[in-house]
Amino acid sequence: MKVGLSPPTLPAAGLIPLLGLLCVVVHLIGNQLVEGALTEALVYMVMVVGLSVFVSNSGIISFGHVSFALIGAYASAWQTCCPGLRGVFMPGLPKIVLDTNVPVIPAALIAALLAAVVAAVAGVAIARLDAVAASIALLSLLFVVKTIYENWTSITAGQGSLAGLPLYVSLWTALAWAAVAIVVAQFYMISAHGLRLRATREDYAAARAAGILPWRERLIALVISAFLFAIGGILFGHYLGTLAVSIYWLDMTFLTLAMLVVGGMRSLTGAVVGTLAISTVRELLRALERGFDFGATTIQIPQGTQEVALALALLLVLIFRPQGIVGDYELGVSLPR
Amino acid sequence: MNGIQLMVDALSLGSQYALVALGIGLVFGIMRMINFAHGDLMMLGAYALVVPTTADVAPPLIGKWPAVAMIVAITALVACAGILTERFAFRPLRHRQADGATLLISSFAVSYLLQSVVLLVHTGRPKSVSIFAELTRQMEIGGVRVALVDVVTIAVTALLLLAMVVFLRRVRWGVEIRAASEDFTMARILGVRADAVIALAFAIAGGLAGILSLLYVAKTGVLDFRMGVPLAVAGFVGTVVGGMGSLIGAVLGGLFLGVASSLLQALLPEALRPGRDAFLYSLVIVVLLVRPQGLFAPRDTGERT
Helix, strand or coil, X not given: CCCCCCCCEEHHHHHHHHHHHXXXXXXXXXXXXXXXXXXXXXXXXXXXXXXXXXXXXXXXXXXXXXXXXXXXXXXHHHHHCCCCCHHHHCCXXXXXXXXXXXXXXXXXXXXXXXXXXXXXXXXXXXXXXXXXHHHHHHXXXXXXXXXXXXXXXXXXXXXXXXXXXCCCCCHHHHHHHHHHHHHHHHHHHHXXXXXXXXXXXXXXXXXXXXXXXXXXXXXXXXXXXXXXXXXXXXXXXXXXXXXXXXXXXXHHHHHHHHHHHHHCCCCHHHHHHHHHHHHHHHHHHHHHHHCEXXXXXXXXXXXXXXXXXXXXXXXXXXXXXXXXXXXXXXCCEECCC | CCHHHHHHHHHHHHHHHHHHHHHHHHHHHHHCCCCCCHHHHHHXXXXXXXXXXXXXXXXXXXXXXXXXXXXXXXXXXXXXXXXHHHHHHHHHHHHCCCCHHHHHHHHHHHHHHHHHHHHHHHCCCCEECCCCHHHHXXXXXXXXXXXXXXXXXXXXXXXXXXXXXXXXXXXXXXXXXXXXXXXXXXXXXXXXXXXXXXXXXXXXXXXXXXXXXXXXXXXXXXXXXXXXXXXXXXXXXXXXXXXXXXXXXXXXXXXXXXXXXXXXXXXXXXXXXXXXXXXXXXXXXXXXXXXXXXXXXXXXXXXXX
């Protein structure tokens, strides 16, 4: 493989202007539905780019990143949600948290930091496991976090939902965060740490023989990745305006992984392309589920077709194009060396 | 709670987890793939008991057949479902020499596909079905009342494990499965047919999932399209804790997990009980921190390259 031989490309330089252009065009067209869909896609993109920091560079599939989204989203709600009513919904919070209204951006950063700390603590154990066992351990992390949040009713409203989160996620907020995520992911990718982690992905034994500590590189990637994924989860909460533990569960795990795999598990461009592709297909299927007037007849597919179609699409991509849509390709500018 | 009751409870749950872990371990041994869809095969077996309908109350279908016919039908049905997932999802990938990560994702996709299809057909509302009504009785052991279904679960599991041991050691196909788990390439050179032995492993794993689905439904009586997920996760964690690549390790790991779960349920203070699984899986992470290769692992478990 090409690790370390070609000069690094800077995918952010290619991806961000294109995304910006897409947003401007959609905004100018002025269809609320499409603009909403693109906003949601960009929020997912923050998560998927975050996921790719760990998965793409380490080659280890993570079934547990949604736990970081869950942790982040609730931590943001603790700081920003429903002033005045916070003590009613979440009486178990410490008084200082109940009485402080943190502005949304610092709140998001603090919340994502909490998720990153959890990732660091759990990661000490997880990063030492081999690839398959690490995937399973990450999944059990999701079970642990979900069980805790569902049952710690006094700070999470338990299995009910929490309404009244500030709705601050517009198209431009989502775009800005997606750009931040892409830049962070890119600089991790071209850093020495990223290179070392990809070396363990390509040839574990050779990487160790070359003096790389796989667990340390995996841990670093996991923490950065968890931070970004948590930001995505936080934005998702503030995009919906309501939180429930059940939002951050297997459906989101499946969707974000499908986006990454369909786009291409080995590149940052893949994460971006996959998110846009899957989001588009999903929106079309959703429209069909609602029913679509086509001349005199209404075309409508049964509720739930969307999930079946997505699972089939992912399987077909895996069988016929396992490298994803873009494979190893990175859109962007090459650095001269 | 009495000591004997606690022991029966713990062993019953441990038996369920051991059966799941055995099914996952069989496939993992040969394919080096954690089969996410294993729990959903069990879910399919449970849903096959009732008529497919979007209505809230589903009349029994296979669930009203005589016991023997029901057991044979469900076992065969789920074994076939297992073979189909292998034939149409995993075999094409294997023939393309897909890497471990791709196989893992594809089994996750198969799992999600099966859940979504059942969701589409049956809706997401839990349904109830009653089979083996006579098992819901209590029986007395040493003056203590325990649920008959728990005792039967333990006995059936013990019998199945015994049958598996005989099969894997004495029957040619079983020996082929063990050979393929040991060294797949060498086994093929010596005349083990790759596709056949893998299909066989999926069929046996499916059969085990079918029997488990009956035991599970006999105990709970509830159908839910995600009912397989917690069991499958317990199975995965059981195989990881037990040490990947060792069937005995997988069974012991599953048993350990079930027993630990029951003990936590009994010993945790009332207020913390709903969070039992959090303690359980945290315990698992701690175990892995101390012994990353698993509790009962064979020596050499380096990553495959």
